Amino acid sequence: MKLIDKENLLKEAREKFESIKNELGFKSTFEEINDTFYINDYILSLGFVSERFSRQICGRIVENYMSWLNYLQGLVFPNAGNIVNLNESKLINDSEKKEIGKMLSEIMAIITTNSVVAITKDKKIEARFIDESVTYWNSSFKSRATQIIKKINDGWKK
Numbered sequence: 001m002k003l004i005d006k007e008n009l010l011k012e013a014r015e016k017f018e019s020i021k022n023e024l025g026f027k028s029t030f031e032e033i034n035d036t037f038y039i040n041d042y043i044l045s046l047g048f049v050s051e052r053f054s055r056q057i058c059g060r061i062v063e064n065y066m067s068w069l070n071y072l073q074g075l076v077f078p079n080a081g082n083i084v085n086l087n088e089s090k091l092i093n094d095s096e097k098k099e100i101g102k103m104l105s106e107i108m109a110i111i112t113t114n115s116v117v118a119i120t121k122d123k124k125i126e127a128r129f130i131d132e133s134v135t136y137w138n139s140s141f142k143s144r145a146t147q148i149i150k151k152i153n154d155g156w157k158k
Contacts, residue, residue, distance in 0.1 A: 023123070024054060
């Protein structure tokens with residue numbers, strides 16, 4: 001993709017973002033969402049900005065949380081055929097597994113909210129989904145996930 005195409009694509013994303021922010025009434029800024037969920041990278045990798053840009057953003061948010069959900073689930077319920085899962089699961093104690101279990105429930109609450117939006121097309125719920133996804137990441141998930149991943153990383157270094 002040419003540099004000028006990238007610039008135009010990112011400009012289009014910004015413009016559509018402002019439009020959907022006004023339409024839906026969410027409070028999160030483009031910078032907050034982009035810093036957390038890498039919207040610019042996502043748009044550039046797809047090569048287009050959807051006519052339903054809010055759903056494209058929500059899809060990216062869900063994709064990010066699903067990735068973490070799958071990883072964390074492997075720590076609590078390791079796949080017996082996956083040596084990486086088995087080794088990493090051994091690094092996590094029972095108390096940490098309970099905490100991860102809570103995180104899995106919290107992530108699923110976020111993901112299923114997006115499913116409600118997809119079915120109902122309720123713009124108020126969609127706005128709440130976007131704001132709560134950003135808030136949850138910054139106020140709770142990021143710090144907890146950082147502790148877990150650092151512990152796993154330290155375990156692999158030993």
